[in-house]
Amino acid sequence: MARKKAAPVADEPYDETIVDIDVAAEMETSFLEYAYSVIYSRALPDARDGLKPVHRRILYMMADMGLRPDRAHVKSSRVVGEVMGKLHPHGDGAIYDALVRLAQDFSMRLPLVDGHGNFGSLDDGPAAARYTEARLAAPSMAMTAGLDEDVVDFVPNYDNKLTQPEVLPSAIPNLLVNGASGIAVGMATNMPPHNLTEVVAAAQHLLANPEATLDDVMRFVPGPDLPSGGKIIGLDGVRDAYRTGRGSFRTRATARIEKVTARRQGIVVTELPYTVGPEKVIEKIADGVRNKKIQGVTNVQDLTDRAHGMRVVIEVKTGFDPEAVLEQLYRTTPLEDSFGINNVALVDGQPRPLGLLDLLQVWVDHRIDVVRRRSQYRLGKRRDRLHLVEGLLVAILDIDEVIQVIRSSDDAATARERLQSVFDLSEPQASYILDLQLRRLTKFSRMELESEKSQLEQEIAELEAILADEARLHGVVSDEMAEVAATYGTPRRTVLLDSAGGTAQSATAAPTRGKKAPALDLEIKDTPTRVLLSATGLLARTSGENADAPVERAGRRHAHDALRSDVATTARSEIGLVTSAGRLYKLSALELPALPSVDGPPSLSGGVPVSEMVSLEAGEQALAVVSLDEDAAPLALGTRHGVVKRVLPGDAPRNGDVWDVIGLKDGDAVVGAAPAADDDEVVFLASDASLLHFEASLVRPQGRAAAGMAGIRLGGGQHVVFFGVARAATRDLHTVVTVAGTAGALPGTGGGSVKVTPYELYPGKGRGTGGVRAHRFLKGEDEIVLAWVGEGPARAVGTGGQPVDLPEDNPRRDGSGVPLAGPAAAIG
Template identity: 70%
Template sequence: MARTRTGSAQPVEPGDYTEKIVDIDVATEMEGSFLEYAYSVIYARALPDARDGLKPVQRRILYMMSDMGLRPDRSHVKSARVVGEVMGKLHPHGDTAIYDALVRLAQSFSLRLPMVDGHGNFGSLDDGPAAPRYTEARLAPAALVMTTGLDEDVVDFVPNYDNKLTQPEVLPSAIPNLLVNGASGIAVGMATNLAPHNLIEVIAAARHLVANPDAPLEDLMRFVPGPDLPTGGKIVGLEGIRDAYRTGRGSFKTRATAKIENVTPKRKGIVVTELPYLVGPEKIIDKIKEGVQSKKLSGITAVTDLTDRAKGLRLVIEVKTGFNPEAVLEQLYRYTPMEDSFGMNNVALVDGQPRTLGLREMLRVWVDHRIDVVRRRSAFRLARKKARLHLVEGLLVAIVDIDEVIQVIRSSDDTGAARARLREVFDLSELQADYILELQLRRLTKFSRIELEKEQQTLGEEIAELEAILADEARLRRLVSDEMAEVARVYGTPRRTILLDSAGAGVSGAIGTVSVKTSAVPLEVEDTPCWAMLSATGLLARSSGADEPQRDDHRHAHDVLRSVVPTTARAEIGVLTSAGRVVRVSVLELPSLPPTQGAPSLSGGVPVAEVCTLEPGERVVTVVSLAEDAPTLALGTAAGVVKRVARGDVPNRESWEVIGLRDGDSVVGAAPVSDEDELVFVSSEAALLRYPASAVRPQGRAASGMAGMKLPDGQRVVFFGAVPAGTDAAAVVTIAGASDALPGTQTGSVKTTAFDVFPAKGRATGGVRAHRFLKGEDALILAWVGVAPPHATGSAGQPIDLPEADPRRDGSGVALPAPVYAIG
């Protein structure tokens, strides 16, 4: 191409031209360019939006998969196809970044609620995924409620990178994804790291905020006591979590779930079943090998990874003979990632600006977003139904006078004239006239007219309902709250992570040189009287004094007591399981809780699974005394069988059966009783039966018990316990719900009643009704009878308020603010 002089169109010879050079200040150019780059990274790549909790690439993946019709009921497609669609239409970046985001959305160990259903190798905690040409993907069920309503003008759409297509600025997000799945990212000058939480707990807090917009942080933390990590494990220390919920920044420690087992007949080992968040078993094994070689770890002979798809994670660490496994476990927590730290830095985009958010602010942003989505959806549906009603009314006019309509149309010269005459003769709008002109002959039947009149009536009712919602802010907020509850019911799962205020009592002495046998009792521990305690969430501990533990100040207590037994520090107790067996446990293995004023936190306890071995599906019912002078033990099963175990010598074994259970039956409750005490059954059909313990004669350990309560077909016992003789204030708590719901996902309705309003009946009878079911309820999902006042707790130990006592024996309950895990 010929070059020209500046300002001239004439061609010139090489070297005979001038150049225009503009001087630019380097500092100004660098500042401007860096700010543009920083803003792009912050807004368009690294930080999630506080409303839907998604980064742009994640939002584009879900939107494009929804647009492609990759629903959970459709077949999977190649991940490479999804990546190509997203890259070509919405995300002008490399395919590697898109596929990495797609993989994370499908990993159950990364997200608490995965949004993509992956088929193939999507990686593990130690290995990366296969290439996108080898894997397949489709939307997970939870992703549907993230994108539902996009065709109803619920969010704004913005142009894509080349202005040829549009994409949603934010997803409708019926799930509080920012809190439920967390997020991590590094921007320019800032970063974000949000921990995953439990969907049921977060929605319970959000619903409380909807009903009480000025609710303080303390009230919200009663619903959301802490993170719920996908891999389970334990969180040790809650003060950092409180700081993060208050200021947006804080940290906590996560610990692996481990228990001491006999790996061989003569050797004990440490079995790890859950690891800290995003820590893989290979990393643990490598660190153990390094620690043994550098002499930081001692007492370890071998590490075996027995993880498989059927049983999940199982890492077996063999301990040398003569070493204390508890001391070795403390070494592992100290020198390996079996104890890891998680720093919470809750940074997200609010109105396009990065902000550090506390728990209340994150919930507020999502609640406001959902209210706006439901309001816009209602307005869209109202306009659409009004438009349809307008056409139906015009069509009804035409059908009523169809002969005249046909005459008008036949006598018109063209379509335009027919339209004008129809509008003039029948007083129709242009839309109605066009709709009548397009009328099909099959719509002229008598049945069609009946259908139209029915549709007109239905549309009128729906329009009135939508107008009422838009006109009443309180009604709109109730609708939003009800939709939140439905999401929690469908997609919620029970809590996986145990929350502990502290790590409990450790092993005294120099950890690296412990060489005492595990059976030896340290002489520095005196055999003083104490109480062994079992909490509602399955934590075991012992008191440091002889005073019986109390739970009077429930509002600020962590967890509630399920059972307590008197014992001594160097004695043994029994853990009774649902399989009808007692497992021997040394009281010395239980952490000692220091005496505190008011209600001491029970979160310093140790999970039951760490001190005794349970079979799959087996759960702990209560703790029992093994003393010779202990009272007889009464047991009740799900099939309505009752038994009193006769006093006798305790077998010299680690575990033994105390009742012969029939196939499919299990122990639901047990309590020490005397003849003067009263036994209580509560069935799933809301029947309560009480009768004196003297009606049940004691039997030997091998006996199968006797008929305790008569049950209709398909019903079962949900509670069995005892009320001590002479108790003045005993209470009955019943919680009703749907029998087909996933345990721990529904709130239900609760009723508290005085125990003395229920008449006593004979053994093996059906009892009296204790709870009247509301619509949608067909069974009791939880019941409790004991000494008042009763206290309820959630799955993480957070307190849940119970209503005042109802004087009616068979009245209905009131709605609960959150699912109740146990009562004590």
């Protein structure tokens, strides 16, 4: 028991009266009053409009102030002052924080306030209320529509001088669409946002099928739709929350592997988990690198801006697998985060955990009640108006007698009584006639009144039909739901995944008690790979799954581009790139992008342009990729002037990343290069359609500075169009493709004729001879503009890598071609 001393009265002796109080009862009463205030007046949203009292008061006061979307913004501090002074007697800071959240597109899936100025970000707070401006966003008009039509109950404000809505009409399912979070006494709520279009579709289905199950509505609402996008990994927790009101799910950033510099790959993050900002991610990565918990990361940059949106670039060290590094980041940083669902909201004034069906049903019932009350209000208004119009029509029909009655009356009260008596009018009708303006007595006004009467009778009949038929009432509600979804709905942003495959499962699964999560193998192993050079100048390497695939699978049968050259090597080895200037550039296979492992051929569109890997001079082109192993076959080169040369791969300088492999004369250039063993054949194809092939053993290997030897004898003004190597093992599979055209035309700029012929039809000749004819020119053609010899089937592409159809094989080696299906820039 506690004792209280009574306060002494002035000028009286101190009376030591003691009041006995039960401390337990006092604490229980005080705590319950405090808890009641927090739960019902601050922390928990109403399930009908999804708003806490402060948010509801902000929207109502802004609507009352006329801050519609078509009006100018006003200072946020003015809104805060109006709300605080009239409806919400709390601190201005708390009101402004609530206002700010309503305007943040990264917090709200459908913002309800249109903010102008700095309303903060995930990493920084907003500017002060005196610096920002606000007005209602367009969706708020649907939230507050009908407040003047008795659609909801109004309750007194804190000092009983004003009234405020107990709940907003809320034509938008705000609680599900925008979610909510709050901490009360002994309970809390944390609800994720959803997609408006999906929620409305589920509500319409529930309205039409009251016995619908959770599985039925989840066909429309498969999971949350977060403002920041990203991915939700695993839907079991979402289903639990939809069933019981409690559950959890994991959100994952949207990231992709890109070339961030010419020689380095990186991870580009374009969407982050809900409520996670880029500064938090960067700070965690930096801490992990310093503590050596994160490996393979060299730099992190936040390149986010208003024009391009979210873009966080994480550079990966050469030799580290970007996919493995990304998996490591998912484990150790907020790039993967969890969200605990706790659907607690007020229903009939009581806090309740709600599943998806409950949330939808409460909102649907609320909308039915709103539409019914609105229809009743409108019906009453139209009946009242019809009553006045009928009385006015009576007066206009005998207006002279009406005027006489009024003029002969002593005062307005007498005139009213006489009008009621003479014309059998009600008091409202008589009063309305007394207030009638003389300009309403025209013939046109009578026609207007008759039209208005007809319109009112029609509207009254429709409203009575809606109120008399529950199915019709539900139809109106459903139509309004569909209109809201069509007006304010947006496409889904968040990707829902049942799981993310083996990688995601290992990252999200909790380690066994007492055991650490399995270590990731971050470094790229020295596994077999194949480096590819496309016809349009893209470099790439295959992943381990495609490393041993045949050339046609690794680079030929894909959607775009064609394979010009490829070389088998290992992931951590170096390869050479031969150019038309007779130079060889040394490249690391690790620095090339790895094509994704897919069922079927990888697409070379994922490659990197040669110009980003090496600095080529004007007019210099990449021709082939070759091995630098000392035991590899000699490298064969053919030039535009018909020179041939073989150089041993081991004949390379000890230092430097680029060196000459042939001494070219002025005006000459390398047109092709490929490894050639002694039993292989080298192939020349000249502009006059001469094809020559002979054994590579006829060309002895020379040093790097040597200029080569005669390969093919050319006629006056002719040049070599193609040089290549026909390997002995697959020579019977080789195909010859020739494209004839007009001299001076650039490849890919014109038509011409094309011919495809088996390589075996062309007889071999000696080195330094003229070869045999491979293509007979048609009228208007005077040279070969494009040619290729290699293992078929051949593939032609345009300047953008788009495929160009080639004809069937022609059995005549010196025959004419057929018209080309489209301009061809390269063949591979």
